[in-house]
Amino acid sequence: xxxxxxxxxxxxxxxxxxxxxxxxxxxxxxxxxxxxxxxxxxxxxxxxxxxxxxxxxxxxxxxxxxxxxxxxxxxxxxxxxxxxxxxxxxxxxxxxxxxxxxxxxxxxxxxxxxxxxxxxxxxxxxxxxxxxxxxxxxxxxxxxxxxxxxxxxxxxxxxxxxxxxxxxxxxxxxxxxxxxxxxxxxxxxxxxxxxxxxxxxxxxxxxxxxxxxxxxxxxxxx
Numbered sequence: 001x002x003x004x005x006x007x008x009x010x011x012x013x014x015x016x017x018x019x020x021x022x023x024x025x026x027x028x029x030x031x032x033x034x035x036x037x038x039x040x041x042x043x044x045x046x047x048x049x050x051x052x053x054x055x056x057x058x059x060x061x062x063x064x065x066x067x068x069x070x071x072x073x074x075x076x077x078x079x080x081x082x083x084x085x086x087x088x089x090x091x092x093x094x095x096x097x098x099x100x101x102x103x104x105x106x107x108x109x110x111x112x113x114x115x116x117x118x119x120x121x122x123x124x125x126x127x128x129x130x131x132x133x134x135x136x137x138x139x140x141x142x143x144x145x146x147x148x149x150x151x152x153x154x155x156x157x158x159x160x161x162x163x164x165x166x167x168x169x170x171x172x173x174x175x176x177x178x179x180x181x182x183x184x185x186x187x188x189x190x191x192x193x194x195x196x197x198x199x200x201x202x203x204x205x206x207x208x209x210x211x212x213x214x215x216x217x218x219x220x221x222x
Contacts, residue, residue, distance in 0.1 A: 010091040021054060031049065075156055076154070079151075084150050111195070112196055151195040169216055170219060
């Protein structure tokens with residue numbers, strides 16, 4: 001994930017890597033060291049690593065923590081989950097669209113890699129794809145695009161006006177777009193894949209993911 005971000009074809013960006021609440025130091029120290037290696041290779045400090053424990057709020061808590069750490073002049077925030085590998089043109093293709101001051105966020109599809117040699121993972125992949133490639137772009141055409149967590153870009157000003165990510169919600173990724181729209185911004189969803197992640201390896205993990213994705217919107221509705 002970090003290697004793909006180091007290869008972004010963009011002039012001015014930083015990558016904040018946050019490990020929250022990992023107890024085993026042997027798991028996060030190598031990531032910290034790899035950030036330093038990438039900075040040496042790039043010839044400047046692009047990657048900044050944070051290990052924060054304890055930190056409440058799960059992913060939303062980590063994202064809110066990083067809001068206070070990022071460059072003060074950063075205008076666009078990208079969210080990339082730790083299993084995703086982004087395309088090098090992720091920023092250069094999409095950031096120019098924020099020239100429209102009304103645009104609050106852009107979302108690109110969840111898409112996946114490493115499933116080709118497994119019948120189970122391939123079945124999961126083709127279950128994900130119609131929603132991400134057909135349904136969500138269709139919703140966007142009707143003006144109802146929403147964010148879904150990873151491989152998205154959010155205007156920093158809009159996010160601050162909305163109050164950041166909701167740490168009470170299981171689906172903080174989509175909930176925040178509701179409040180950004182309420183603050184007067186629009187959003188877009190594009191069907192083109194700009195990064196690929198990993199599918200949960202077991203059915204039990206897949207079921208837990210699906211529970212979160214179902215229970216979270218119910219929390220939002222209530």
